[in-house]
Structure formats: C-alpha cells, structure tokens
Amino acid sequence: MIALPAPFQIRDYRAFWASRFLATVAGMMLVIVIGWQVYDIARETMSRDDAAFLLGMIGLAQFLPLFCLALVVGVIADRMDRRYIARAAVALEIGCAAVLGGLALAGDMPMVALFVVAALLGVARAFQGPSMAALAPNLVPRELLPQAIALNSISWQSGAVIGPPLGAFLYAVSPATPYLVAAVLFTLTFICLMIIRPVPMPPPATVTPWRSVMEGINFVRHNPVVLGAISLDLFAVLLGGATAMLPVYARDVLMVGVEGLGPLRAAPALGAAITALILATRPLRRNVGPVMFLCVGVFGLATVVFGLSTSFPLSIAALVVLGAADMMSVFVRGSLIQLHTPDDMRGRVSSVSGLFISASNELGELESGLAARFLGAVPAVVAGGIGAVIVTLLWAWRFPELRTADRFEGPADKPR
Template sequence: MAAKPPHPLTFRDYRCYWIARFSATIAQTSMVVVIAWQVYDIARETMAPREAAFQLGMIGLCQFLPLALLTLVVGWVADRVDRRFIVRLTALLEAACAIALTLMAFRHTTTLPALFTIAALLGVARAFANPAMSALAPNLVPPAVLPQAIAISSVSWQTGAVLGPALGGYLYAIHTDVPYGVAAFCFLLTFSMLMLIRPIPRTTIARASPLRQMIDGLHYVRRNKMVLGAISLDLFAVLLGGATAMLPVYARDILHVGASGLGHLRAAPAVGSMLTAIFLGFRPLRNHVGIKMLAAVCVFGAMTVLFGLSTWMPLSLLALALLGAADMVSVFVRQSLIQLYTPNEMRGRVGAVSSLFISGSNELGEAESGFLAALLGPVTAVVAGGIGAIGVTLLWSRLFPELRRAKTFAPPAHLVQPAEEVRP
C-alpha cells in the first residue's frame, strides 16, 4: 500500500508562501473594495448612477491594460529571473501604492485621476506577481502533494478575501486612511515572509532569442488543448458573469446597505469559496474532475442570475456565497490541471498567459460590466452575464472535449518533477 503523501504545511518554505499569500490577499481585497467605493462615491457627487457605474468600468480597465501589455514580458521574466525576487519586489510596489493612498486619504486630497493612477500601478504589480507566484508554488512541494497544496493555498487566498473586504469596509467607516494603512502593513508582512523562502532550483530555457522564448509560452498554450480549454473557459465565463463589479451599485442604490454592507457583499463569495477550499484541502477531488469543473461553472452562472434579480440582502448574500463555492471548485480543478500539465521551465510563461486570461475575466470583466450597466442598467447587465456564462460553459464542453474527458489530475509522465527537488 502506497504511503500517504505528507501535508503541504509540513514544508517550511510552503508555510512562508502560505502566510505571504494570506497577508497579501487581505491587503489587496481590502484596497479593491475601498478604491471601488471611493470611485463610485466621488463620481456620484457629480454624476448619475449609470455614469458613475461607467467609472467603475474604467477602474477595471486601468488594472487590466498593464497585464495585457506586459503578458509576454512578465512570463519570460518569471522563467528567467529568480521568482522569489519578483514577488518580493512587487510586494514592495504594492506597499508603496497603499502608503500613497493612505497619505491622500489622510489629507483629503483623493481624486478620481489619482485612484486611476494607483489602480494602474497595482495592475503592473499584479502582472509581474501572478505568474511568478503561481510558478513558485510547484517548486515548494512534491508533485503528489500539489493538488492539495493548491487547495490549501486557496484557503489562504479565500480566507484573506473574506476578511479583506469586510475589514476594508469597517476600517473605512473609522476613517478613510485606516484601511490603506493596514494594507501597507500587510504588504510589508508579505515581503518579510517571501524573504524567508530559501533558494529554489533554477529553470533552464533552450537557447533562443527573448522574443522567441516569450512566444513559446503562447504556442504551448495553443497546442495543449487541456490547458487552453481550462484557461479560456475561465476567461469567457467570468468575463460575462462579473457580478462583483456591480457591488458598489447594488450596495448604494439597489440594496441600500452602504459601505459596511458593501463589505458583506464583497466577503460573501469568499466565504463560500473559503469553506469549499477547506473541504477540498481535506477531501480533494480525485475523479471526474473535468465534468465537475464544467458543472461548477454552470452553477456560477445560475447564482449570478439569482443575485442580479435579488432585492433582498439575505438572498443576495446566499447567491454570492454559492457563486463563490462554485467558482472555488472550478479554480481548484483548473489550477491543478494547468500546473500539473505544464513543465517547470514553461510555468512562468504559461502562468503569464493564464494571468492574462484570469485578469481578463476579472478586471476586464469589471470594465465590461460597468460599460454594459451604463447602457442597459446594472440588473440587466448582471442577469445577462450569468446567462452568458452558462451558455459559454455548454459551448466549451463541445469545443474542448478534453475537459469532459479529464478523469484525474495525473500528469503525463515526462512532466513529473522528482520529489527530491523539494525540501521539507
């Protein structure tokens, strides 16, 4: 009988990684909710609700454009430069952004152009951090432990995503500068934890021009139908079902719950995701993983529709929590497949492409939701997006039968990383 794989948290470097991701997520999600609230609140002083919703779309666009422009570069950097150095540097940049927002809030000098500029800088930081962070994790645990490590890592992210929005809303109620000050502290804690991670094996890339190496990442994704299908499904499903972009509108003008209620709305999807991630950390999916991912995305779309139609806060929170739970199942399967079906020397570049698609589904989805809400109204935009997410899932199950046929997470033999490369 085969020995049971060790728990991911028994590896020292992974523990540091877990804490770093947890503290960074608290900082990022608290800043996201406060920035969105400030943008909408400032805009509503001089604009109608639809025009103010358009400004929310612009914030999403400001965060997406840096990633879209830098994708090939950041993936190549993640495969050529020490990934620990990249994530440390981006943590410092995010801390600097948080400190700048703290000073502006304290002096009551916050403006829409300043918020757009900071959002763009945070987009640059995330562009470099996401592929390096995702490519770093598989080097910290053996392959047999990686699916569970992804679930445990998601617990850190989802727990931070639960605490961050609510914390941001409550701290903002104390004073506008407090949430940004706390975020700056969390980013500095992230930097400290990343400094404790020991050197990892360096990847080797075949000799070729930097541009050729960058394009290789795109070619790998295009050729690997499993990876392409998983990444693109997330892009189009969440791009259409981006209900979270409209939460400031729902909090202020539909549910009438204010800034603290916005914190609850932002936290609800993360509560569902966190509970699901905890369950998957102890009982990870092992069989029929592809079908379960497709079913989860359909549930995600259905709960988006329910939230869009709801005018009762408890029902809205329930819909968002179930939406988050379904999204976590999809994330768990997708990330496991991508990491295990990608060789280590390609993970930075494939991670950059994945980050572009994920950011396209998040930040660009927020922009799309904001622009669509300006044209059709927020409720119509959210409901239509949820229906579209279900339609995309059904279409992708036909276009990428590899997803339906994925039974387990077992990677091809030539991609298996030797266990001895990872130190406890």
C-alpha cells in the same frame, strides 16, 4: 492531536502560504475601498449608471498594465529567481497603499489618484501573479501539488473573506486607515517572502525572449486541456462578473451602504474558502472535467439570482454559492494547468493563464460597466449570468478532452 496537512510541514511553503494570505487581505482592502471611493465620488455629480461605468474604467486601468506585461513577465519568471520578482511586486504595492494613505490623511483624494494607483497595482499584479504561481510547485513534492493548490486557494479565499469587511470597517473609522493598514500587511508579506530559501532554477534558456514568449503561447494553444480550462474561465467570468457592480447594489439597489458592501464582497470568498477547505482535506480525484463544467454553470445561475435579488440575505446566499462554484472550477483548472505543464515552462504558461484570468476579471468589470451604462446595472448582471451558462455549454461541446477528463495526471515534467 490534529496533524497539519502535508504541505504545511514544509517550512518554505508555510512562509509562502502566509505571504499569499497577507497580500490578499491587503489587496482586497484596497479593491473595496478604491471601488467605493470611485463610485461615491462619481455619484455626487453623475447618475447611477454613469457612475457604474467608471467602475468599469477602474477595471480597464488595472488590466492594461497586465495585458502589456503579462507575457514578458512569464519569460522573466522562467529566467530569474521567482522570489526576487515577487518581492519587487510587493514593494510596489507597499508604495501604492502608502501614497493613498497619505492623500487620505491630507483630506484630498482626487479621482485621478485612484486611477493611477489602480494602474500601478495592475503592474504589481502582472509581476506578482506568474512569479508566485510558478514558485509554488518548487516548494512541495509533485505528489503534494494538488493539495498545495487547494491550500493556496484557502489562503487567498480566507484573505478575500477577511479583507472586504475589514476594509469597510476601517474606512468607517477614517478614509486613511484601510490604506495604512494595507501598507503594514504588504510589509509583512515582504518579510514572509524574504524567509523563503532559494529554489531550483529552471535550465538556462537557449532561445531568445521573444521565442520564449511564443513557446509559451504555442504550448497553451496546442494543449486542448490547458487551452480549454484557461479560456473557459476567461469567457465565463468575463460575462458573469457581478462583483464589479457591488458598490451599485450596496448603495442604490439593496440600500445597505458601505457597511453592507463589505459582507457582499466577502460572500463569494466565504463560499470559496469553505470549498477550498473541503478540497484540502478531501481532494477531488475523479471526474474532474465534468465537475468543472457543472460548477461554471452553477456560477452563471447564481449570478442571475444575485442580479434579480432585492433581498440582502438572498443576495449574500447567491454570492456564497457563486464563490463556492467558482472555487471548485478554479481548483480543477489550476491543478490541470500545473500538472500538464513542464516546470521550465510554468512561468510562461502561468503568465498566459494570468493574462486570461485578469482579462476575465478586469475586462469583466469593463464589460459590466459598459453594459450597465447602456442596459442598466441589474439587466447587465442578469444578462452576464445567462451568458456564462451559454459559454459553459459551448465549451463542453468544443473541448471534449476537457469535458471527459477523469483525473488530474498529465505529461508535465516527463521527458519531451
């Protein structure tokens, strides 16, 4: 009989893992359907590159709430029960999916509704991300945290593999179906979060909320390992984000339509899920810094291959490699950040990290949309991949502490 990984033997962690998986499936369904509908509606009256620009605007609509709320939410996550914050965020996601489902059933999906819901989903993610990231370390012993982080990644990546093709398939059934199914999945997520029992709260804050925000920023700024890991992801993904252009490639480059968009969107998550499964069973223990830089470089090169490809199988393969490389760097970055951050600051540091990650993803979509508008979609993707490789080389020179990091162990939770 195969024994479960150690974190899965903890009841509350199992509920947490299930909530992440269900929320990811639902969230990825919304991402792919909203992106496809925005591009499809725009292509009725616009050129390919002008419609691609609107995909970038969707990214901006999601980023602005994250930018405005992320640091404040980090303070809240260090002062309130993190379970309550996550539950409230999921409740908002249920409402967003239900509204779009209702509009689709009525046969009237205005472009403005897609942008408003994208912004509200950004609000939900601003609250959900830091609270969930800060909650996870409270559910497992410290020595199991790297393995739990890998399992967390499996839940996210597995959901990201299933969500896009499922969303595309359900959209082919009817435009309303993926939204309504997403609402049901978010409801199940809420139930899983309700199962988690109370966790230890950080010590009561002794400083003002503004001072708490500044403490989180200053901690990141003065910790070269944490700062280097967070900022490397920001700039590499900001430049190398090819996923924003997937509707363009599916419809106008590879000519595979919405049916091909699902597999394209799922391919990076498939590579990431395979990598996360390997890491969960055989965790990385040595040379963590060099491995992270190598994988970010591979991420950039795979982006270039995808950008130049006109073959659907080659594009899928490039995206699988891209996702696998990104997963390895995400695992290293997440472990370093959590293990180098004291528990009473994890909410704030997670919010700073989440802000950087969101900037890399959503602003990466904006950058891709702008570049596609002026350069064309294909040159924009290729140039972004080359930029990610250049960033990797610059950060390896600028952050030697991160480049030479051998193990995950850090000073977190030691007396300060």
